[in-house]
Amino acid sequence: MVLEIKVPHGGGWKDLTELIPTFLSYILSFVYIGIYWGNHHHLLHSLKQVSSSIIWGNINLLFWLSLVPFVTGWMGENHFATDTVALYGFIMLVSGFSFFLLMIAVQKNSHDNAELKQAFNHLNRKGIVSTICYASSIPLAYIHISASFVLFIFVSILWLIPDKKLEDALKRKNSE
Amino acid sequence: MVLEIKVPHGGGWKDLTELIPTFLSYILSFVYIGIYWGNHHHLLHSLKQVSSSIIWGNINLLFWLSLVPFVTGWMGENHFATDTVALYGFIMLVSGFSFFLLMIAVQKNSHDNAELKQAFNHLNRKGIVSTICYASSIPLAYIHISASFVLFIFVSILWLIPDKKLEDALKRKNSE
């Protein structure tokens, strides 16, 4: 996470207040990156071999995630201006879609595992809900940005709940 | 460690003197990060399987540690102003507590090892002392910042002494 918060020149609490929006968007993005990291770990841990579609799916995902610090900083520094929130939603939408593409590539490489397939279906359902939320957050930013943020926070909560099914499937697979 | 010290424009020793507080807080934070890194290594090295509570405990710890460069820079650039020292103590307090949460998550995953449990108890004792020190450093900063620093340096020395018990327990476990 290369997200950098610039150190203010004054040394009192009041000098930190101007950083509150930057800090709030930092938390949100850190949680998202954490979610991706956690699921990415789960996803790639189940692999024994890496195909080039997985490598490219991974690079594509990392490209969009590499833009997260930029959109986070832009949103924070401009105190959640409408366009910045819409762009944030857009980057989240495309990142989510890229994760979905990577998931498909992984699935193709581990084709003979029924349990894993079921767990992936579970991830898919979460993914579809997230996609709808992110896609909605973009136009909603132009009505009221707080509507977008309700969706952003909802999606983060949705994913923070650990995916027991995937975890169990992987555990069983490893102990086989 | 993304802590960055800005290069001064002048090329003489006197141009470095203004950087002394920044450099001192850099050393302190580097030692702390080193302590976390060392214990983190010991802690996660004993794992064979990663649960989602461990992943989330890890992300939570990394979140607070990711703020260390910011509070270090703020403290250094403002020559140890009272509020900056109090915030430094607060971030250290929460980081320590996050490490404690991660330790609990790891313990749950390695439940059947009596020796490791004993070693963890040892870490716990150090953790309780550190927590009291960090918590005290926050109000003490408003009396005299040097009181806070006595505590910061005491905690770092406490942890720099290697934890022979944990190390031995892990060695025995690996050689089994």
Next chain:
Amino acid sequence: MVLEIKVPHGGGWKDLTELIPTFLSYILSFVYIGIYWGNHHHLLHSLKQVSSSIIWGNINLLFWLSLVPFVTGWMGENHFATDTVALYGFIMLVSGFSFFLLMIAVQKNSHDNAELKQAFNHLNRKGIVSTICYASSIPLAYIHISASFVLFIFVSILWLIPDKKLEDALKRKNSE
């Protein structure tokens, strides 16, 4: 990828337009770095032992790749000025040649594998085409920079097509 896009102060879409050249060069460089990462992964994955010629080949490659963020930023910030495009082509030329040197070092360490050798020959052919393109892109920048970019994009497409032969050779090797 330490390529950093500076956050603009304004919070509207128009404030992003000035960043378009920086963003375009960011994409191009991200794809190139991705290509190197993918091939680097394939190349070093086939190794069981690391010799010092491989370590030095690797450091040499990383040196030139470490300059990519600089030349990318220079090109983007100066809206693809002629000299910046020529330097970009030069760094790409030397990076490609460094990859070739690393490949030779790897080949020396895995001398008894006929299939891998054949796959490397395939990589060599791609490498020769890329070298000619990069070398041509330098003088062509002084005629018209779009000519250089046609070559840059052609090379990236050439490498984006996965190298089935190398992949298959490695798969067979691993499953032996």
Next chain:
Amino acid sequence: MVLEIKVPHGGGWKDLTELIPTFLSYILSFVYIGIYWGNHHHLLHSLKQVSSSIIWGNINLLFWLSLVPFVTGWMGENHFATDTVALYGFIMLVSGFSFFLLMIAVQKNSHDNAELKQAFNHLNRKGIVSTICYASSIPLAYIHISASFVLFIFVSILWLIPDKKLEDALKRKNSE
């Protein structure tokens, strides 16, 4: 390597000329970091178990190496002013000594290997020569900085020659 070269605003070759000293110190530091990385890899690769003295030796080495970008930037930006060159020599001296301390810690953990011990003796001899050079470079900077640079370049060449003995000892150890 977080060493960052700031992108100049102009887009012509002449705008790069002011960066030449920064670039030269970048190359020198990159080679040094590469040398440490290569030897570090060799050193830690021979380990099967990590003791806390190794972890602390490693953190100590990383602390001094983390200051290399700062001293490199200071030296480059001030066009090799005397004090900056002396500080560069000092950081190199302490980094080298820290590597020596780490080496001792590693040796203690792999006590029963005669060949490795001999190879370490070889590294020791190089280390003593480097230490004398670095220590001399500090006062020599005040006579003429080019004298310091002759020593810096001599040390880098000394280490760039691969350490066949260590390599061979490790190869034999791995194949046992």
